[in-house]
Structure formats: C-alpha cells, structure tokens
Amino acid sequence: MESSGNILFCGVGGQGILLASEITAHALLATGMDAKKSEVHGMAQRGGSVEAHLRYGKKVFSPLIEPGTADLLLAFEIMEALRYLPYLNKNSKVIVNTQRILPPAVATGKVLYPGNILEELADRGLTVVPVDGYEIAKNAGNAKAANVALVGALSSLMPIPEETFVDVIKQRVPARFLDVNLTVFQEGRKVGLAV
Amino acid sequence: MTKQESSLETLWLSGNEALALGAKESSVKVASGYPGTPSTEILENLTKYDEVYTEWAPNEKVGLEVAIGASFAGARALATMKHVGLNVAADPLFTASYTGIRGGLVIIVADDPTMHSSQNEQDSRNYAFAAKLPMLEPSDPAEAKEFIKIAYDLSEEFDTPVLLKSCTRVAHVKGIVASGATTTSRVEVGIEKSPAKFVMLPGNARQRRVVVAERQLQLSAFAETFAENKIEWGDRKRGFVTAGTSYLYVKEAFPEASVLKLGMVNPLPIALIKELADGVDELIIVEELDPFLETQIKAMGISCRGKELLPAIGEFNTAVVRQAISGEPGAAEFAPVELVPRPPNMCAGCPHRGLFYNLNRLKVFVSGDIGCYTLGYLPPLSAMDSCVCMGASIGVAHGMAKALGDEGKGKVVAVIGDSTFIHSGLNSLINTVYNKDYSTVILLDNRITAMTGHQPNPASGSTLMGEPANSIDFEQLCRAVGVKHVQTVNPHDIEATYKILKEEIGRDEPSVIITRFPCILIPSEKKRTKYPFHTDTDKCTGCTACLRLGCPAIQWQPMSEEEAVAQGRKKTQKGVARIDKATCVGCGQCLPLCKFEAIVKGEEK
Numbered sequence: 001m002e003s004s005g006n007i008l009f010c011g012v013g014g015q016g017i018l019l020a021s022e023i024t025a026h027a028l029l030a031t032g033m034d035a036k037k038s039e040v041h042g043m044a045q046r047g048g049s050v051e052a053h054l055r056y057g058k059k060v061f062s063p064l065i066e067p068g069t070a071d072l073l074l075a076f077e078i079m080e081a082l083r084y085l086p087y088l089n090k091n092s093k094v095i096v097n098t099q100r101i102l103p104p105a106v107a108t109g110k111v112l113y114p115g116n117i118l119e120e121l122a123d124r125g126l127t128v129v130p131v132d133g134y135e136i137a138k139n140a141g142n143a144k145a146a147n148v149a150l151v152g153a154l155s156s157l158m159p160i161p162e163e164t165f166v167d168v169i170k171q172r173v174p175a176r177f178l179d180v181n182l183t184v185f186q187e188g189r190k191v192g193l194a195v
Numbered sequence: 196m197t198k199q200e201s202s203l204e205t206l207w208l209s210g211n212e213a214l215a216l217g218a219k220e221s222s223v224k225v226a227s228g229y230p231g232t233p234s235t236e237i238l239e240n241l242t243k244y245d246e247v248y249t250e251w252a253p254n255e256k257v258g259l260e261v262a263i264g265a266s267f268a269g270a271r272a273l274a275t276m277k278h279v280g281l282n283v284a285a286d287p288l289f290t291a292s293y294t295g296i297r298g299g300l301v302i303i304v305a306d307d308p309t310m311h312s313s314q315n316e317q318d319s320r321n322y323a324f325a326a327k328l329p330m331l332e333p334s335d336p337a338e339a340k341e342f343i344k345i346a347y348d349l350s351e352e353f354d355t356p357v358l359l360k361s362c363t364r365v366a367h368v369k370g371i372v373a374s375g376a377t378t379t380s381r382v383e384v385g386i387e388k389s390p391a392k393f394v395m396l397p398g399n400a401r402q403r404r405v406v407v408a409e410r411q412l413q414l415s416a417f418a419e420t421f422a423e424n425k426i427e428w429g430d431r432k433r434g435f436v437t438a439g440t441s442y443l444y445v446k447e448a449f450p451e452a453s454v455l456k457l458g459m460v461n462p463l464p465i466a467l468i469k470e471l472a473d474g475v476d477e478l479i480i481v482e483e484l485d486p487f488l489e490t491q492i493k494a495m496g497i498s499c500r501g502k503e504l505l506p507a508i509g510e511f512n513t514a515v516v517r518q519a520i521s522g523e524p525g526a527a528e529f530a531p532v533e534l535v536p537r538p539p540n541m542c543a544g545c546p547h548r549g550l551f552y553n554l555n556r557l558k559v560f561v562s563g564d565i566g567c568y569t570l571g572y573l574p575p576l577s578a579m580d581s582c583v584c585m586g587a588s589i590g591v592a593h594g595m596a597k598a599l600g601d602e603g604k605g606k607v608v609a610v611i612g613d614s615t616f617i618h619s620g621l622n623s624l625i626n627t628v629y630n631k632d633y634s635t636v637i638l639l640d641n642r643i644t645a646m647t648g649h650q651p652n653p654a655s656g657s658t659l660m661g662e663p664a665n666s667i668d669f670e671q672l673c674r675a676v677g678v679k680h681v682q683t684v685n686p687h688d689i690e691a692t693y694k695i696l697k698e699e700i701g702r703d704e705p706s707v708i709i710t711r712f713p714c715i716l717i718p719s720e721k722k723r724t725k726y727p728f729h730t731d732t733d734k735c736t737g738c739t740a741c742l743r744l745g746c747p748a749i750q751w752q753p754m755s756e757e758e759a760v761a762q763g764r765k766k767t768q769k770g771v772a773r774i775d776k777a778t779c780v781g782c783g784q785c786l787p788l789c790k791f792e793a794i795v796k797g798e799e800k
C-alpha cells in the first residue's frame with residue numbers, strides 16, 4: 001500500500017467522527033504502519049464544526065495535516081466539505097455525506113444554506129464521492145450508523161483488505177449494533193466502488 | 196490494561212490515556228485534579244486502574260493540596276489541570292517548591308495554544324521558571340508515558356515537585372505507545388514528621404529558600420547529561436533548539452537539520468545549547484507562545500533567532516514552521532471559501548436555554564462564567580456581557596453594583612454553573628452578602644460538570660470512582676451564608692422562570708435563583724420523548740418567535756411569495772418554522788412561545 005498518507009475527517013459535533021476515525025486508524029495499524037491522530041474535544045463538540053487528522057507512514061512525526069496535503073477528506077456534513085477545502089489538492093478524494101445539518105444562522109433564518117456544494121468541489125478537479133449516509137443507515141435500521149457508511153466508502157479507496165476493516169468494526173462496535181453497522185459499511189463500500 | 200490495546204505490548208493511546216498509564220506504571224497512589232480541556236481524560240482513564248485512588252477536587256488548588264498531602268504521607272501523587280487551572284493552584288505550587296516532597300509529586304498542566312477550548316493561551320513554562328521547578332515537555336503520547344515515569348524518579352531524586360507540560364496536540368493526539376515495567380517509590384507510605392521542612396514559617400522558609408537555590412544548581416547540572424536533552428546532528432547550516440510538539444514540526448519541515456530536543460524545558464542545559472550553537476551556522480529557537488527558551492538563550496550570550504521569525508500567538512504546525520523559517524510558500528492550492536460559520540450551540544433540550552432566553556428579554560447586564568452556558572453569549576440568545584475566569588461572575592457583579600450604586604439596581608445579574616460555583620463562586624457569594632449589594636446570582640444547577648464531558652462534582656451525588664456521595668444542598672448553603680431570598684425553578688418552564696427573575700432582580704438585597712434541571716447529555720437523563728413536539732405548519736405564520744430560542748431542533752424553512760400565496764398564506768410570509776423530529780427531545784421550552792398553537796406535542800400526523 002501507499003507508504004504514507006493523510007486522511008482528514010470533518011463534520012459536526014455528535015456525528016460519530018471519532019469512531020469513524022478510530023476504525024480507520026485501527027485498520028491502518030493492522031497493516032503495521034505508524035500512525036498519529038489528532039482530535040479536538042471540548043467546546044466545539046456542542047454542535048460546532050469538528051475535525052480529526054489521521055496521518056500514517058513508516059514514521060509519523062506531526063499529528064497535524066498541512067494545508068494542501070490531505071489525500072482523503074471524509075466530510076460527514078456536506079457544507080463542512082467546503083470549509084476544509086484549503087487542506088486539499090487537485091489529487092485529493094472527497095467522500096461527502098450529503099446530509100445537511102443547519103448551522104444556527106441558517107436554522108434561525110438569517111442566511112441561506114449554500115447550494116451546489118458538490119459542483120463546487122468537482123469544479124476544482126477533486127474526485128467527489130457523495131454518500132447518502134443517513135438514508136443508508138436509516139434503511140439498515142439505525143440512522144446513527146451513518147458514520148460507518150462513510151468508512152465503507154473510504155475502505156474502497158484504501159489499499160487495505162476489506163476484511164481488515166470488517167475485523168476492526170467487529171472489535172469496536174457493541175454486539176447489539178454490529179449487524180446494522182456491517183450492513184451500513186457494505187452499502188457505503190458499494191457506493192465507493194461504483195465511483 | 197485498557198481496551199485500546201492493539202496487542203499485548205503495543206497500545207494505541209491518546210496522550211491523556213498514556214499519561215494515565217504512565218502514572219499507573221509509576222505506582223502513583225493518589226491522584227486529584229479538576230476537569231479542564233485538554234487535561235480531563237487523564238484522571239478519567241486513571242480510574243481504570245484499581246490500585247490508584249482518583250478523585251475530582253472542587254478546584255485545582257484543592258487538587259494540588261491533596262496531592263501534596265499524599266506526597267507528605269510518602270505516596271507517589273499526581274495533580275492534573277489545564278493551564279488556567281495552574282493559576283488557581285499557583286499558591287500551593289510556589290510553596291511546595293520550598294517544602295519539597297516525600298513521595299514523588301508530579302503536576303500535569305495541559306496548555307491550549309490557539310484556545311480551542313479556553314479563555315486565554317498562557318504559556319505554563321513561565322510557572323516552572325517562577326516557582327523554580329523542573330518541567331518536562333513530551334512531544335507525543337509515547338513520550339508522555341515515558342516522561343511521567345522519569346518525572347517521578349526526578350521528583351524523588353531531587354526532592355522537588357515536577358511539572359509535566361502537556362498541550363492539546365499531545366493530550367488529544369493518539370499514537371502508538373508501548374506498555375512498560377512498573378517503577379516504585381523510594382519511600383514507604385507512613386507518617387514521618389519533618390516540621391522544619393514542611394512548616395513554612397518565615398524562619399524555616401528562609402532555610403528552604405537556600406535549599407531551593409542549591410537544587411536549581413543541581414538540576415541545571417543534571418540537564419546537561421539528561422538523556423532526553425539530546426542533540427541530533429544533521430547538516431551544520433541550521434541548528435534548532437526546540438521541545439514538545441514543536442520538535443515534531445521541525446523534524447518534518449527540516450529533516451536534514453541539526454536539532455537539540457529538550458525533554459526538560461526548565462532549567463536549561465547551557466553547555467549543550469552552546470555545543471549546538473558552536474556547531475552550526477545559524478541557531479533558531481522553535482517554541483509555541485512565549486519566547487521562553489529564546490530569552491534565556493539570548494541571556495546566555497548566544498546569538499539566535501526565534502520570535503522574529505515565528506509567531507508568538509497560536510499553535511504551530513509543520514507548514515507554519517517551514518514557511519516562517521524558509522519563506523517557502525505552503526502546499527495550499529485552494530483558498531478558503533466564505534461559509535456560514537458553525538459555532539457550537541447549546542444542545543436541543545439544554546435547560547440553560549430557557550434561562551438565557553429570559554435574560555435576553557430582561558435586557559440586564561449578565562456577568563457570566565465558564566461552562567456550556569457561556570454559549571448564552573451567542574445569538575439569538577445574546578445574553579452574556581462578561582466572562583473572565585472560573586468563578587468570576589459573582590465578584591464582577593458585586594464590583595459593578597458597588598460602582599453603579601442605585602443606578603444599577605435591577606440591572607445586574609451573575610450566572611454561574613453548579614460546578615463553577617463550587618470551584619470558586621462560593622467565596623464571592625459570601626462577599627456579596629457580607630459587603631451588601633443587590634445583585635442576583637443565578638445558579639445554573641444541571642447536576643454535572645457538563646462542558647468538559649460530564650464529570651461528577653460535589654453536587655452530583657457520585658464520585659469520579661463511581662461511588663455514591665453527598666450532594667450539596669445549594670438552597671441550604673446559600674441561606675447559611677446569609678442569602679435571605681433563595682428560589683428554585685425549572686428553567687424549561689419559560690414563564691415561571693421569567694416571573695421569578697422579575698421578582699428577584701428587583702430586590703434591594705442579594706438573592707439567589709437556582710435553575711435546576713439535569714443536563715440532557717447525562718446518560719441516565721437521555722430518556723428522549725418518544726414522540727417529541729412538531730409544528731403544524733398550516734398554523735405557522737412565520738412570526739419567528741420560536742426561533743429566538745436558538746434551539747437546534749427548530750429550523751426555518753424559507754419560502755417565496757409565490758409559494759406563500761399558493762399555500763393560502765399571507766404573501767408577506769417569508770417561511771415556516773419546522774421542528775426536526777430527530778433532534779427535538781421534547782423539553783417544551785418552545786411551546787409557550789407560539790401564539791398560534793402551531794407547536795404541538797406528539798407525533799406528526
């Protein structure tokens with residue numbers, strides 16, 4: 001597999017970004033890579049914009065991704081994909097959950113939610129993988145598992161065997177949610193493979 | 196052992212998990228502290244190890260004093276806090292430097308450059324200098340675990356408390372950590388009196404002051420040979436002196452350069468720094484925030500550059516370090532897009548919202564404090580006018596009342612959460628009563644320390660280790676300090692809260708209003724209403740009264756004039772408010788706000 005890489009996770013506090021980044025990190029660790037992951041806790045978690053940086057390679061020093069160097073962006077909320085644009089370059093792949101979560105100024109009618117986000121990303125030459133994580137997860141029986149749909153799409157773009165991801169999910173997801181999460185993972189993976 | 200293991204020996208841990216493991220491997224017996232991002236998870240993770248006693252103290256000063264006491268009794272002890280917490284604990288810190296220790300004593304302080312979740316970005320290294328204490332600074336989780344073990348050995352070898360400086364990018368970074376052997380204390384637990392060492396009367400303190408000066412010399416000599424202060428020779432063009440996370444950025448930006456990595460940032464190894472300086476063409480100091488190393492290195496007569504190149508504000512990353520030093524442009528290809536900001540917001544069903552909605556209606560000056568409720572500052576609630584530090588709200592309100600006199604009557608209130616009140620608000624309430632003013636103190640009692648992730652406090656009824664505990668009776672407590680008017684209200688009840696606020700704010704004497712309802716995120720409180728509220732959009736006139744709550748469950752759906760007319764509405768109607776079923780928890784705050792009966796309890800038909 002690639003000798004090193006940078007994966008950026010972004011979204012809104014409460015979307016399960018930490019679990020998704022943990023599953024990805026453990027799948028990387030299983031390949032014998034060094035890795036570091038940086039998270040932001042605290043105030044931002046109350047519905048604010050949140051991010052997690054995951055870097056892997058033979059030896060990782062900095063836990064933070066430099067602007068312009070993210071290979072993959074997993075955006076758990078569609079507008080957040082655009083917010084983290086400075087981290088990307090033309091070769092970056094962007095997996096976008098098409099779900100909208102309205103920020104306070106939109107929810108209170110002060111401004112409109114921006115349109116054409118996927119087009120804005122594609123116009124910049126980025127490979128965009130839209131995933132309707134909410135719909136996939138709801139159909140599988142638990143809307144809260146939307147984060148794992150994105151991990152499924154991500155897995156299709158990573159040179160890591162599918163079974164490695166599945167094993168990690170089995171280890172990290174509570175038994176009563178496991179079946180739903182595995183279904184959601186597979187559905188997300190299909191979306192990724194189709195692109 | 197923790198669940199985070201990938202195998203028996205190699206773990207995947209956050210810096211805070213690694214510090215907890217390191218404390219356990221150092222045979223720490225007693226650990227105390229106060230929650231504060233990014234330090235909170237150290238003690239939470241330490242509860243996994245049955246052999247360690249852990250507790251939440253009411254504030255950082257108490258936490259450090261507990262650790263000092265455990266050390267005096269011969270046990271290895273730990274105190275944890277965020278950077279601003281060390282301000283609170285500074286009083287015992289400076290004198291513990293004089294008394295020294297018996298069992299090893301380590302104080303972990305976690306800085307927050309860029310203020311991800313803090314009110315300032317002070318540099319804790321200055322405390323090590325001012326209190327004349329050694330300070331270690333790890334760069335990642337693996338080092339964090341090793342450095343805390345070194346810190347306990349140093350503490351006992353040099354008879355000193357040791358500061359260990361963490362930061363957001365160590366505490367909340369995950370990395371590969373190897374578990375290791377257990378180290379033990381050189382002393383036995385038990386009472387051993389040494390009053391001349393531990394009673395800091397001036398006569399004793401003057402003698403200990405000399406001991407501290409001697410210890411500083413010994414530590415300076417030790418710094419020269421300390422294995423974690425090391426020069427990594429590379430090319431001789433540039434040499435860097437750096438420590439902590441800054442070292443990581445230097446290694447990525449300038450992998451060929453010579454680097455002195457300081458594991459101990461106080462005191463400094465003068466000879467080692469000179470050795471590097473003499474071996475390179477140019478010496479550059481890379482450190483976040485203050486020019487702490489740079490100022491001292493310049494005072495050594497060594498020529499170097501630091502803050503003239505690198506920012507003194509905010510955290511670094513590889514790009515910041517590279518661009519500042521080499522002038523090379525970064526790799527960024529895409530400019531930021533201007534977007535609607537997404538600030539944090541109080542949760543749907545947050546009891547604080549009902550109070551701040553009413554404070555906004557009353558247009559009073561709200562002297563604020565630190566907690567989730569500081570978000571009451573943001574629109575549309577917009578009901579906080581000052582916020583300085585933990586516990587400041589009540590003292591600030593008192594000072595305003597004294598300055599304003601009769602002019603300010605009925606116009607100033609203080610808001611403070613349960614945990615913050617216990618942390619450092621009670622003294623100020625005593626002052627308000629003793630020195631007589633008219634301010635109204637609102638105690639937002641949500642039964643938990645919510646902002647930092649739901650740590651129990653002395654009002655919660657349980658301890659960090661999960662034991663049932665006394666729960667402070669705030670009503671009795673406030674009366675006991677002399678407050679005559681104490682009322683309690685459920686802040687979800689908008690109208691009752693408004694009525695009580697009107698009553699109490701107008702008084703000539705101090706009063707306390709306790710707004711009591713458990714935080715919606717407490718696991719045992721997560722009983723969502725199965726069928727929460729919904730909007731009957733036919734009845735909604737788009738008046739926007741409900742939007743003034745700023746509840747994330749209530750969402751505005753704009754409509755055009757044509758749509759409004761087509762739906763049989765007034766053509767001036769600009770949209771409708773909808774309640775999001777997945778977000779609403781059924782708290783009911785919005786119900787009395789709608790004068791058109793468009794907000795309805797239960798499932799949407």
